[in-house]
Amino acid sequence: MTTEGVKARMARAKSARSVSEEGMGAAIAALMNEDRALLLERWRKILRGDPPAHLPTWLFRRVLAYRMQAAVLGDLDRSAVRLLDQIAADHAGRRATGKKLGKKPPPVPSVPRARMNPGTILIREHDRQMHHVTVTTSGFRWNDNEYRSLTEVAFAITGTRWNGPRFFGLRSKSSTSEVER
Numbered sequence: 001m002t003t004e005g006v007k008a009r010m011a012r013a014k015s016a017r018s019v020s021e022e023g024m025g026a027a028i029a030a031l032m033n034e035d036r037a038l039l040l041e042r043w044r045k046i047l048r049g050d051p052p053a054h055l056p057t058w059l060f061r062r063v064l065a066y067r068m069q070a071a072v073l074g075d076l077d078r079s080a081v082r083l084l085d086q087i088a089a090d091h092a093g094r095r096a097t098g099k100k101l102g103k104k105p106p107p108v109p110s111v112p113r114a115r116m117n118p119g120t121i122l123i124r125e126h127d128r129q130m131h132h133v134t135v136t137t138s139g140f141r142w143n144d145n146e147y148r149s150l151t152e153v154a155f156a157i158t159g160t161r162w163n164g165p166r167f168f169g170l171r172s173k174s175s176t177s178e179v180e181r
Contacts (some may be wrong), residue, residue, distance in 0.1 A: 024072050028065045041063065046071075122150075122168045126157050133168070 039060050043051050046067050051060060060074075070076075076084070089177070093099075116122075120135040134141045139148045147153045150164025165171040 024069060027068060031061045036060070049058055058143075122170075124157075124168050131157055 017076045031042075036057055037056070040051065041092070042064055043049075043060070046064065051063075055063075068173035116134055116135045118137045122133040122135070122140075124131050124133070131142065133150070133153050136146065138147055140150060140153050141147070142156065145156070147156065150168055150170075151162065152164070154164045154167035163171070
């Protein structure tokens, strides 16, 4: 990224940062009631440019809400951006060649424990029910209970002993067996 690009990004972030973390929910809720002219004004202030002409209003609001949140809470890290770019490129490549998506979803990259910051939410479907686990400073929170490890959470969900990181898709079977050797 060029120096001008970095400066432009910093200026956008500073402009969008006018909302505090506490007031962000109210500011985003207010977006839902604003007309397109007001949204356009906000877009120009936050993103420093004009939006695409074909952008529907509902998506317009969501992009603004995302940018406001990213300015206050932080944006995606480089590895997440690379992964999303790769997924988009794969999708564009499939569309261009007419290939259909396979039945199997692409593999989810593993996340090292050190990179799971407090506030990270892990989502796992088990027994036709979605489970959301929040990483906290002292461990993990699931169903308003604190747990010291993902293994404890996996046991609470399933009633059987699981490797917690593996249950949540953070570690593949092969990487687990390599560690155990």
